[in-house]
Amino acid sequence: MLLRTTTSSIRPVDGHLAALAGERVFCSEFRYRRGTEVFGEGEETEYVYQIISGAVRTYKLLADGRRQINSFHLPGDMFGLENGATHRFTAEAVVETRVRITKRRSLLETMQQRESGASSFLGLVTRNLQHAENHMLLLGRKTALERVAAFLLELDERLGQPGILVLPMSRRDIADYLGLTLETVSRACSTLRDQKMLRFEGATQRQIVLLYRKGLAEYDA
Amino acid sequence: MLLRTTTSSIRPVDGHLAALAGERVFCSEFRYRRGTEVFGEGEETEYVYQIISGAVRTYKLLADGRRQINSFHLPGDMFGLENGATHRFTAEAVVETRVRITKRRSLLETMQQRESGASSFLGLVTRNLQHAENHMLLLGRKTALERVAAFLLELDERLGQPGILVLPMSRRDIADYLGLTLETVSRACSTLRDQKMLRFEGATQRQIVLLYRKGLAEYDA
DNA sequence: CGAACCCTTGACTTGAATCAACATAGGTGG
DNA sequence: CCACCTATGTTGATTCAAGTCAAGGGTTCG
Numbered sequence: 001m002l003l004r005t006t007t008s009s010i011r012p013v014d015g016h017l018a019a020l021a022g023e024r025v026f027c028s029e030f031r032y033r034r035g036t037e038v039f040g041e042g043e044e045t046e047y048v049y050q051i052i053s054g055a056v057r058t059y060k061l062l063a064d065g066r067r068q069i070n071s072f073h074l075p076g077d078m079f080g081l082e083n084g085a086t087h088r089f090t091a092e093a094v095v096e097t098r099v100r101i102t103k104r105r106s107l108l109e110t111m112q113q114r115e116s117g118a119s120s121f122l123g124l125v126t127r128n129l130q131h132a133e134n135h136m137l138l139l140g141r142k143t144a145l146e147r148v149a150a151f152l153l154e155l156d157e158r159l160g161q162p163g164i165l166v167l168p169m170s171r172r173d174i175a176d177y178l179g180l181t182l183e184t185v186s187r188a189c190s191t192l193r194d195q196k197m198l199r200f201e202g203a204t205q206r207q208i209v210l211l212y213r214k215g216l217a218e219y220d221a
Numbered sequence: 222m223l224l225r226t227t228t229s230s231i232r233p234v235d236g237h238l239a240a241l242a243g244e245r246v247f248c249s250e251f252r253y254r255r256g257t258e259v260f261g262e263g264e265e266t267e268y269v270y271q272i273i274s275g276a277v278r279t280y281k282l283l284a285d286g287r288r289q290i291n292s293f294h295l296p297g298d299m300f301g302l303e304n305g306a307t308h309r310f311t312a313e314a315v316v317e318t319r320v321r322i323t324k325r326r327s328l329l330e331t332m333q334q335r336e337s338g339a340s341s342f343l344g345l346v347t348r349n350l351q352h353a354e355n356h357m358l359l360l361g362r363k364t365a366l367e368r369v370a371a372f373l374l375e376l377d378e379r380l381g382q383p384g385i386l387v388l389p390m391s392r393r394d395i396a397d398y399l400g401l402t403l404e405t406v407s408r409a410c411s412t413l414r415d416q417k418m419l420r421f422e423g424a425t426q427r428q429i430v431l432l433y434r435k436g437l438a439e440y441d442a
Numbered sequence: 443c444g445a446a447c448c449c450t451t452g453a454c455t456t457g458a459a460t461c462a463a464c465a466t467a468g469g470t471g472g
Numbered sequence: 473c474c475a476c477c478t479a480t481g482t483t484g485a486t487t488c489a490a491g492t493c494a495a496g497g498g499t500t501c502g
Contacts, residue, residue, distance in 0.1 A: 020249045060259030062442045068361040070354055083347040088354060125346050126304040132353035133291055133309060139282045139360035140289040140400030158447055181491055205449060221283050402459055407482055
Protein backbone atom coordinates (compact mmCIF):
# COMPACT_ATOMS: atom_id res chain seq x y z
CA MET A 1 0.00 0.00 0.00
CA LEU A 2 2.87 2.37 -0.64
CA LEU A 3 0.92 5.15 -2.28
CA ARG A 4 3.04 7.65 -0.48
CA THR A 5 4.17 10.82 -2.16
CA THR A 6 7.48 11.97 -0.84
CA THR A 7 7.40 15.70 -0.46
CA SER A 8 10.82 16.02 1.03
CA SER A 9 13.72 13.66 1.23
CA ILE A 10 15.18 12.55 4.56
CA ARG A 11 15.99 15.64 6.58
CA PRO A 12 15.80 16.85 10.14
CA VAL A 13 12.65 18.76 11.06
CA ASP A 14 11.45 20.44 14.18
CA GLY A 15 8.16 19.80 15.94
CA HIS A 16 7.01 17.31 18.55
CA LEU A 17 8.53 14.19 17.14
CA ALA A 18 11.92 15.76 16.73
CA ALA A 19 11.70 17.53 20.05
CA LEU A 20 10.73 14.34 21.79
CA ALA A 21 13.52 12.33 20.34
CA GLY A 22 16.30 14.89 20.19
CA GLU A 23 17.76 16.90 17.38
CA ARG A 24 19.70 14.06 15.91
CA VAL A 25 16.69 12.06 14.81
CA PHE A 26 15.97 12.39 11.13
CA CYS A 27 12.41 12.60 9.94
CA SER A 28 10.76 12.77 6.58
CA GLU A 29 7.40 13.93 5.40
CA PHE A 30 4.88 11.81 3.55
CA ARG A 31 1.51 12.49 2.11
CA TYR A 32 -1.35 10.01 2.12
CA ARG A 33 -4.37 10.33 -0.13
CA ARG A 34 -7.76 9.99 1.52
CA GLY A 35 -8.63 6.40 2.24
CA THR A 36 -5.12 5.03 1.86
CA GLU A 37 -3.58 2.76 4.45
CA VAL A 38 -0.70 4.02 6.58
CA PHE A 39 -0.11 0.63 8.14
CA GLY A 40 -2.08 -2.59 8.55
CA GLU A 41 -2.96 -4.82 11.47
CA GLY A 42 -0.19 -7.32 12.02
CA GLU A 43 2.43 -5.35 10.11
CA GLU A 44 5.80 -4.69 11.67
CA THR A 45 6.07 -1.53 13.70
CA GLU A 46 8.85 0.02 11.71
CA TYR A 47 7.88 3.69 11.78
CA VAL A 48 6.40 6.26 14.07
CA TYR A 49 4.08 8.93 12.72
CA GLN A 50 3.05 12.44 13.60
CA ILE A 51 0.29 14.25 11.79
CA ILE A 52 1.09 17.61 10.24
CA SER A 53 -2.29 18.14 8.63
CA GLY A 54 -5.33 15.98 7.94
CA ALA A 55 -6.61 13.08 10.00
CA VAL A 56 -6.03 9.36 10.48
CA ARG A 57 -8.34 6.65 11.81
CA THR A 58 -7.13 3.48 13.48
CA TYR A 59 -9.48 0.52 13.61
CA LYS A 60 -10.05 -3.19 13.98
CA LEU A 61 -12.26 -5.33 11.79
CA LEU A 62 -14.32 -8.44 12.43
CA ALA A 63 -14.36 -11.20 9.83
CA ASP A 64 -17.67 -10.04 8.33
CA GLY A 65 -16.56 -6.43 7.95
CA ARG A 66 -17.90 -4.85 11.13
CA ARG A 67 -15.49 -2.11 12.04
CA GLN A 68 -14.57 -0.46 15.32
CA ILE A 69 -12.54 2.73 15.15
CA ASN A 70 -10.30 3.07 18.20
CA SER A 71 -9.35 6.63 17.72
CA PHE A 72 -8.95 9.54 15.36
CA HIS A 73 -5.59 11.25 15.13
CA LEU A 74 -5.49 14.94 14.39
CA PRO A 75 -2.72 17.45 13.61
CA GLY A 76 0.00 17.25 16.24
CA ASP A 77 -0.92 13.73 17.36
CA MET A 78 1.58 10.93 17.29
CA PHE A 79 0.51 7.39 16.43
CA GLY A 80 1.89 4.01 15.47
CA LEU A 81 4.38 3.95 18.32
CA GLU A 82 3.86 0.63 20.05
CA ASN A 83 5.65 -1.59 22.43
CA GLY A 84 5.38 -4.82 20.49
CA ALA A 85 6.84 -5.76 17.16
CA THR A 86 3.58 -5.59 15.19
CA HIS A 87 0.67 -3.17 14.87
CA ARG A 88 -2.50 -4.22 16.61
CA PHE A 89 -4.77 -2.35 14.21
CA THR A 90 -4.95 -0.64 10.84
CA ALA A 91 -4.33 3.06 10.23
CA GLU A 92 -5.86 4.93 7.29
CA ALA A 93 -5.91 8.50 6.12
CA VAL A 94 -9.40 9.95 6.62
CA VAL A 95 -8.61 12.83 4.28
CA GLU A 96 -5.51 13.94 2.42
CA THR A 97 -2.99 13.83 5.21
CA ARG A 98 0.59 14.91 5.70
CA VAL A 99 2.63 13.05 8.30
CA ARG A 100 6.12 13.18 9.67
CA ILE A 101 7.73 9.75 9.78
CA THR A 102 10.62 8.52 11.88
CA LYS A 103 12.24 5.13 12.13
CA ARG A 104 10.89 3.55 15.27
CA ARG A 105 14.31 2.14 16.09
CA SER A 106 16.14 5.44 16.06
CA LEU A 107 13.40 7.10 18.06
CA LEU A 108 13.37 4.41 20.72
CA GLU A 109 17.15 4.44 21.00
CA THR A 110 17.16 8.15 21.51
CA MET A 111 14.35 7.82 24.01
CA GLN A 112 16.25 5.32 26.09
CA GLN A 113 19.16 7.70 26.47
CA ARG A 114 16.95 10.31 28.02
CA GLU A 115 15.06 10.27 31.26
CA SER A 116 12.28 12.40 29.86
CA GLY A 117 12.16 10.34 26.70
CA ALA A 118 11.23 7.16 28.49
CA SER A 119 8.53 8.87 30.48
CA SER A 120 7.22 10.43 27.28
CA PHE A 121 6.74 7.05 25.74
CA LEU A 122 5.06 5.76 28.86
CA GLY A 123 2.99 8.91 28.98
CA LEU A 124 1.87 8.31 25.43
CA VAL A 125 0.76 4.75 26.14
CA THR A 126 -0.93 5.88 29.34
CA ARG A 127 -2.86 8.58 27.53
CA ASN A 128 -4.04 6.02 24.99
CA LEU A 129 -5.12 3.71 27.79
CA GLN A 130 -6.99 6.50 29.52
CA HIS A 131 -8.82 7.34 26.33
CA ALA A 132 -9.68 3.68 25.83
CA GLU A 133 -11.06 3.41 29.36
CA ASN A 134 -13.35 6.36 28.83
CA HIS A 135 -14.39 5.01 25.46
CA MET A 136 -15.33 1.65 26.97
CA LEU A 137 -17.72 3.46 29.29
CA LEU A 138 -19.22 5.24 26.31
CA LEU A 139 -19.53 2.09 24.19
CA GLY A 140 -20.84 -0.08 26.99
CA ARG A 141 -23.27 2.22 28.72
CA LYS A 142 -24.16 5.46 26.93
CA THR A 143 -27.15 6.18 24.70
CA ALA A 144 -26.83 7.33 21.10
CA LEU A 145 -27.44 10.97 21.99
CA GLU A 146 -24.91 10.84 24.82
CA ARG A 147 -22.32 9.28 22.53
CA VAL A 148 -22.71 11.90 19.84
CA ALA A 149 -22.64 14.73 22.37
CA ALA A 150 -19.46 13.30 23.89
CA PHE A 151 -17.93 12.98 20.44
CA LEU A 152 -18.65 16.57 19.53
CA LEU A 153 -17.19 17.83 22.79
CA GLU A 154 -14.11 15.66 22.38
CA LEU A 155 -13.43 16.98 18.90
CA ASP A 156 -14.21 20.52 19.91
CA GLU A 157 -11.46 20.30 22.48
CA ARG A 158 -8.98 18.72 20.13
CA LEU A 159 -9.55 20.78 17.02
CA GLY A 160 -8.34 24.05 18.49
CA GLN A 161 -11.08 26.42 17.31
CA PRO A 162 -13.45 26.37 20.31
CA GLY A 163 -17.08 26.08 19.32
CA ILE A 164 -16.38 25.58 15.63
CA LEU A 165 -15.92 22.08 14.27
CA VAL A 166 -14.81 21.21 10.79
CA LEU A 167 -15.09 17.44 10.86
CA PRO A 168 -12.69 15.62 8.58
CA MET A 169 -14.60 12.33 8.88
CA SER A 170 -17.88 11.04 7.48
CA ARG A 171 -20.97 10.02 9.45
CA ARG A 172 -19.99 6.42 8.86
CA ASP A 173 -16.61 6.99 10.47
CA ILE A 174 -18.25 8.65 13.46
CA ALA A 175 -20.70 5.75 13.70
CA ASP A 176 -17.92 3.18 13.66
CA TYR A 177 -16.15 5.14 16.36
CA LEU A 178 -19.25 5.40 18.55
CA GLY A 179 -20.58 1.89 18.00
CA LEU A 180 -23.68 3.13 16.13
CA THR A 181 -24.94 3.25 12.56
CA LEU A 182 -24.50 6.26 10.33
CA GLU A 183 -28.27 6.85 10.30
CA THR A 184 -28.37 7.01 14.08
CA VAL A 185 -25.49 9.48 14.13
CA SER A 186 -27.26 11.61 11.56
CA ARG A 187 -30.50 11.55 13.53
CA ALA A 188 -28.71 12.47 16.75
CA CYS A 189 -27.07 15.45 15.04
CA SER A 190 -30.47 16.54 13.72
CA THR A 191 -31.98 16.21 17.18
CA LEU A 192 -29.24 18.36 18.69
CA ARG A 193 -29.75 20.88 15.90
CA ASP A 194 -33.50 20.97 16.61
CA GLN A 195 -32.69 21.53 20.28
CA LYS A 196 -30.55 24.51 19.28
CA MET A 197 -27.44 22.96 20.73
CA LEU A 198 -25.65 23.20 17.42
CA ARG A 199 -26.00 24.63 13.96
CA PHE A 200 -24.69 23.47 10.60
CA GLU A 201 -22.56 26.04 8.83
CA GLY A 202 -21.95 26.39 5.12
CA ALA A 203 -22.81 23.95 2.39
CA THR A 204 -21.78 20.68 4.03
CA GLN A 205 -23.00 19.04 7.23
CA ARG A 206 -19.43 18.70 8.43
CA GLN A 207 -19.07 22.23 9.64
CA ILE A 208 -20.76 22.46 12.98
CA VAL A 209 -21.07 25.39 15.36
CA LEU A 210 -21.70 24.48 18.96
CA LEU A 211 -24.31 26.82 20.37
CA TYR A 212 -24.77 25.45 23.87
CA ARG A 213 -21.91 23.38 25.14
CA LYS A 214 -23.35 23.21 28.65
CA GLY A 215 -26.32 21.31 27.30
CA LEU A 216 -24.08 18.92 25.41
CA ALA A 217 -22.03 18.36 28.54
CA GLU A 218 -25.20 17.40 30.40
CA TYR A 219 -25.93 14.75 27.80
CA ASP A 220 -22.35 13.58 28.14
CA ALA A 221 -23.24 12.73 31.75
CA MET B 222 -13.47 1.82 53.52
CA LEU B 223 -10.65 0.34 55.50
CA LEU B 224 -12.26 -2.98 56.27
CA ARG B 225 -8.96 -4.66 55.74
CA THR B 226 -7.95 -7.55 57.93
CA THR B 227 -4.24 -7.71 58.31
CA THR B 228 -3.19 -11.30 58.15
CA SER B 229 0.51 -10.61 58.44
CA SER B 230 2.39 -7.53 59.44
CA ILE B 231 4.83 -5.85 57.08
CA ARG B 232 7.24 -8.46 55.84
CA PRO B 233 8.97 -9.47 52.62
CA VAL B 234 7.22 -12.10 50.55
CA ASP B 235 8.09 -13.82 47.32
CA GLY B 236 5.91 -13.92 44.23
CA HIS B 237 5.48 -11.70 41.23
CA LEU B 238 5.30 -8.37 42.94
CA ALA B 239 8.40 -8.98 44.97
CA ALA B 240 10.20 -10.55 42.04
CA LEU B 241 9.35 -7.63 39.81
CA ALA B 242 10.54 -5.06 42.24
CA GLY B 243 13.50 -6.80 43.78
CA GLU B 244 14.04 -8.52 47.09
CA ARG B 245 14.27 -5.37 49.09
CA VAL B 246 10.67 -4.31 48.58
CA PHE B 247 8.46 -5.03 51.53
CA CYS B 248 4.96 -6.25 50.98
CA SER B 249 2.08 -7.09 53.23
CA GLU B 250 -1.04 -9.14 52.81
CA PHE B 251 -4.56 -7.84 53.17
CA ARG B 252 -7.92 -9.45 52.98
CA TYR B 253 -11.01 -7.77 51.52
CA ARG B 254 -14.51 -8.99 52.15
CA ARG B 255 -16.75 -9.41 49.11
CA GLY B 256 -18.08 -6.12 47.88
CA THR B 257 -15.59 -3.93 49.72
CA GLU B 258 -13.68 -1.20 47.97
CA VAL B 259 -9.94 -1.54 47.46
CA PHE B 260 -9.58 1.98 46.12
CA GLY B 261 -11.87 4.60 44.67
CA GLU B 262 -11.88 6.71 41.53
CA GLY B 263 -9.91 9.86 42.15
CA GLU B 264 -8.03 8.52 45.15
CA GLU B 265 -4.27 8.83 45.33
CA THR B 266 -2.32 5.96 43.85
CA GLU B 267 -0.45 5.05 46.97
CA TYR B 268 -0.30 1.28 46.72
CA VAL B 269 0.12 -1.45 44.16
CA TYR B 270 -1.80 -4.69 44.48
CA GLN B 271 -1.40 -8.28 43.44
CA ILE B 272 -4.13 -10.85 43.91
CA ILE B 273 -3.29 -13.98 45.86
CA SER B 274 -6.78 -15.45 45.79
CA GLY B 275 -10.22 -14.17 44.91
CA ALA B 276 -11.13 -11.57 42.29
CA VAL B 277 -11.36 -7.81 41.89
CA ARG B 278 -13.42 -5.70 39.50
CA THR B 279 -12.42 -2.22 38.36
CA TYR B 280 -15.13 0.04 37.00
CA LYS B 281 -16.38 3.51 36.18
CA LEU B 282 -19.82 4.88 37.00
CA LEU B 283 -22.07 7.39 35.30
CA ALA B 284 -23.96 9.90 37.43
CA ASP B 285 -27.17 7.84 37.33
CA GLY B 286 -25.50 4.62 38.39
CA ARG B 287 -24.81 2.94 35.07
CA ARG B 288 -21.64 0.96 35.52
CA GLN B 289 -18.96 -0.19 33.11
CA ILE B 290 -16.49 -2.76 34.39
CA ASN B 291 -13.11 -2.33 32.70
CA SER B 292 -11.61 -5.57 33.78
CA PHE B 293 -11.59 -8.41 36.24
CA HIS B 294 -8.40 -9.22 38.08
CA LEU B 295 -7.70 -12.82 39.02
CA PRO B 296 -5.06 -14.56 41.11
CA GLY B 297 -1.59 -13.53 40.01
CA ASP B 298 -2.76 -10.29 38.38
CA MET B 299 -1.37 -6.95 39.41
CA PHE B 300 -3.57 -3.88 39.46
CA GLY B 301 -3.68 -0.33 40.73
CA LEU B 302 -0.29 0.56 39.33
CA GLU B 303 -0.78 3.72 37.33
CA ASN B 304 1.25 6.49 35.88
CA GLY B 305 -0.69 9.41 37.28
CA ALA B 306 -1.17 10.45 40.86
CA THR B 307 -4.81 9.37 41.14
CA HIS B 308 -6.82 6.26 40.26
CA ARG B 309 -9.01 6.58 37.20
CA PHE B 310 -11.57 4.04 38.43
CA THR B 311 -12.81 2.14 41.44
CA ALA B 312 -11.61 -1.31 42.50
CA GLU B 313 -13.78 -3.67 44.54
CA ALA B 314 -13.46 -7.23 45.77
CA VAL B 315 -15.85 -9.49 43.84
CA VAL B 316 -15.51 -12.20 46.46
CA GLU B 317 -13.43 -12.59 49.60
CA THR B 318 -10.02 -11.67 48.25
CA ARG B 319 -6.47 -11.78 49.52
CA VAL B 320 -4.01 -9.31 48.02
CA ARG B 321 -0.38 -8.45 48.40
CA ILE B 322 0.17 -4.74 48.82
CA THR B 323 3.28 -2.67 48.16
CA LYS B 324 3.92 1.02 48.47
CA ARG B 325 3.81 2.40 44.97
CA ARG B 326 6.72 4.68 45.72
CA SER B 327 9.11 1.97 46.77
CA LEU B 328 8.10 -0.21 43.85
CA LEU B 329 8.61 2.53 41.31
CA GLU B 330 11.95 3.51 42.76
CA THR B 331 13.17 -0.03 42.56
CA MET B 332 11.81 -0.27 39.03
CA GLN B 333 13.72 2.78 37.90
CA GLN B 334 16.98 1.26 39.03
CA ARG B 335 16.46 -1.74 36.81
CA GLU B 336 16.31 -1.94 33.05
CA SER B 337 13.81 -4.79 33.14
CA GLY B 338 11.77 -3.04 35.78
CA ALA B 339 11.01 -0.09 33.58
CA SER B 340 10.06 -2.31 30.69
CA SER B 341 7.89 -4.38 33.00
CA PHE B 342 5.89 -1.36 33.97
CA LEU B 343 5.54 -0.37 30.35
CA GLY B 344 4.63 -3.94 29.53
CA LEU B 345 1.90 -3.86 32.13
CA VAL B 346 0.38 -0.68 30.77
CA THR B 347 0.68 -1.99 27.24
CA ARG B 348 -1.13 -5.21 28.13
CA ASN B 349 -3.92 -3.18 29.69
CA LEU B 350 -4.15 -1.06 26.57
CA GLN B 351 -4.27 -4.11 24.34
CA HIS B 352 -7.06 -5.59 26.42
CA ALA B 353 -8.95 -2.32 26.25
CA GLU B 354 -8.59 -2.19 22.45
CA ASN B 355 -10.07 -5.65 22.08
CA HIS B 356 -12.82 -4.81 24.52
CA MET B 357 -13.78 -1.71 22.55
CA LEU B 358 -14.32 -3.92 19.50
CA LEU B 359 -16.51 -6.20 21.60
CA LEU B 360 -18.52 -3.37 23.13
CA GLY B 361 -18.92 -1.44 19.92
CA ARG B 362 -19.65 -4.17 17.43
CA LYS B 363 -20.41 -7.62 18.81
CA THR B 364 -23.80 -9.22 19.48
CA ALA B 365 -24.85 -10.47 22.90
CA LEU B 366 -24.03 -14.08 22.07
CA GLU B 367 -20.63 -13.15 20.68
CA ARG B 368 -19.85 -11.13 23.79
CA VAL B 369 -20.73 -13.90 26.18
CA ALA B 370 -18.81 -16.48 24.13
CA ALA B 371 -15.77 -14.19 24.13
CA PHE B 372 -16.08 -13.71 27.86
CA LEU B 373 -16.20 -17.42 28.57
CA LEU B 374 -13.16 -18.05 26.40
CA GLU B 375 -11.27 -15.20 28.04
CA LEU B 376 -11.92 -16.51 31.52
CA ASP B 377 -11.23 -20.07 30.48
CA GLU B 378 -7.77 -19.00 29.43
CA ARG B 379 -7.11 -17.00 32.55
CA LEU B 380 -8.49 -19.33 35.19
CA GLY B 381 -5.96 -22.07 34.63
CA GLN B 382 -8.23 -25.12 34.58
CA PRO B 383 -8.92 -25.49 30.84
CA GLY B 384 -12.55 -26.18 30.07
CA ILE B 385 -13.74 -25.76 33.63
CA LEU B 386 -14.87 -22.36 34.83
CA VAL B 387 -15.72 -21.45 38.38
CA LEU B 388 -16.89 -17.90 37.95
CA PRO B 389 -16.33 -15.66 40.95
CA MET B 390 -18.64 -12.95 39.61
CA SER B 391 -22.40 -12.63 39.28
CA ARG B 392 -24.41 -12.31 36.09
CA ARG B 393 -24.76 -8.62 36.83
CA ASP B 394 -21.00 -8.20 36.96
CA ILE B 395 -20.63 -10.05 33.67
CA ALA B 396 -23.35 -7.87 32.18
CA ASP B 397 -21.64 -4.67 33.29
CA TYR B 398 -18.40 -5.95 31.81
CA LEU B 399 -20.00 -6.83 28.48
CA GLY B 400 -22.30 -3.83 28.15
CA LEU B 401 -25.46 -5.93 28.49
CA THR B 402 -28.14 -6.59 31.12
CA LEU B 403 -28.00 -9.53 33.45
CA GLU B 404 -31.08 -11.07 31.81
CA THR B 405 -29.42 -11.01 28.43
CA VAL B 406 -26.31 -12.66 29.83
CA SER B 407 -28.44 -15.32 31.46
CA ARG B 408 -30.32 -15.97 28.23
CA ALA B 409 -27.11 -16.21 26.25
CA CYS B 410 -25.74 -18.78 28.69
CA SER B 411 -28.96 -20.77 28.40
CA THR B 412 -28.76 -20.62 24.61
CA LEU B 413 -25.20 -21.90 24.65
CA ARG B 414 -26.26 -24.63 27.04
CA ASP B 415 -29.11 -25.64 24.71
CA GLN B 416 -26.61 -25.74 21.85
CA LYS B 417 -24.48 -28.14 23.90
CA MET B 418 -21.56 -25.72 23.92
CA LEU B 419 -21.47 -25.72 27.69
CA ARG B 420 -22.96 -27.41 30.72
CA PHE B 421 -23.67 -26.17 34.22
CA GLU B 422 -21.99 -28.21 36.90
CA GLY B 423 -23.04 -28.62 40.51
CA ALA B 424 -25.67 -26.68 42.38
CA THR B 425 -24.88 -23.15 41.17
CA GLN B 426 -24.87 -21.69 37.67
CA ARG B 427 -21.38 -20.36 38.23
CA GLN B 428 -19.61 -23.59 37.54
CA ILE B 429 -19.49 -24.04 33.81
CA VAL B 430 -17.92 -26.79 31.74
CA LEU B 431 -17.06 -25.84 28.19
CA LEU B 432 -18.04 -28.69 25.89
CA TYR B 433 -17.21 -27.26 22.51
CA ARG B 434 -14.72 -24.45 22.54
CA LYS B 435 -14.39 -24.42 18.76
CA GLY B 436 -18.02 -23.44 18.50
CA LEU B 437 -17.59 -20.68 21.04
CA ALA B 438 -14.56 -19.41 19.15
CA GLU B 439 -16.68 -19.16 15.99
CA TYR B 440 -19.16 -16.98 17.82
CA ASP B 441 -16.24 -14.92 19.04
CA ALA B 442 -15.58 -14.09 15.36
C1' DC C 443 -22.96 16.19 -17.35
C1' DG C 444 -23.09 12.13 -15.12
C1' DA C 445 -21.50 9.10 -11.45
C1' DA C 446 -20.25 8.29 -6.98
C1' DC C 447 -20.60 9.79 -2.47
C1' DC C 448 -22.59 11.64 1.49
C1' DC C 449 -26.28 12.93 4.37
C1' DT C 450 -30.99 13.14 5.87
C1' DT C 451 -35.44 11.47 6.66
C1' DG C 452 -39.28 8.18 6.84
C1' DA C 453 -41.23 3.50 7.50
C1' DC C 454 -40.54 -0.78 9.58
C1' DT C 455 -38.12 -4.40 12.03
C1' DT C 456 -35.50 -6.36 15.57
C1' DG C 457 -32.21 -7.40 19.31
C1' DA C 458 -31.73 -6.29 23.66
C1' DA C 459 -33.86 -3.83 27.62
C1' DT C 460 -37.47 -3.67 30.80
C1' DC C 461 -40.98 -5.48 33.68
C1' DA C 462 -42.61 -9.33 36.14
C1' DA C 463 -42.97 -13.88 38.18
C1' DC C 464 -40.87 -17.60 40.12
C1' DA C 465 -37.16 -20.99 41.64
C1' DT C 466 -33.28 -22.05 44.22
C1' DA C 467 -29.03 -21.16 46.97
C1' DG C 468 -26.87 -19.64 50.94
C1' DG C 469 -26.71 -17.37 55.14
C1' DT C 470 -28.78 -16.28 59.80
C1' DG C 471 -30.74 -16.95 63.96
C1' DG C 472 -33.91 -19.37 66.75
C1' DC D 473 -31.95 -28.73 62.17
C1' DC D 474 -35.28 -25.96 60.36
C1' DA D 475 -37.73 -21.55 59.15
C1' DC D 476 -36.88 -17.45 57.16
C1' DC D 477 -34.80 -13.99 54.32
C1' DT D 478 -32.09 -12.09 50.93
C1' DA D 479 -29.12 -12.95 46.92
C1' DT D 480 -29.00 -14.72 42.66
C1' DG D 481 -30.49 -16.73 38.45
C1' DT D 482 -33.89 -18.16 34.91
C1' DT D 483 -37.62 -17.51 31.96
C1' DG D 484 -41.67 -15.28 29.77
C1' DA D 485 -44.20 -11.12 28.07
C1' DT D 486 -43.80 -6.71 26.45
C1' DT D 487 -41.53 -2.38 25.13
C1' DC D 488 -38.28 0.46 23.04
C1' DA D 489 -33.90 2.32 21.20
C1' DA D 490 -31.35 1.59 17.59
C1' DG D 491 -30.79 -1.04 13.30
C1' DT D 492 -32.34 -1.96 8.63
C1' DC D 493 -34.36 -0.84 4.38
C1' DA D 494 -35.61 2.56 1.17
C1' DA D 495 -36.08 6.99 -1.12
C1' DG D 496 -34.46 11.45 -2.35
C1' DG D 497 -31.56 15.63 -2.37
C1' DG D 498 -27.06 17.84 -2.41
C1' DT D 499 -21.92 18.02 -3.37
C1' DT D 500 -17.90 16.88 -5.52
C1' DC D 501 -15.16 15.62 -9.01
C1' DG D 502 -13.63 13.41 -13.06
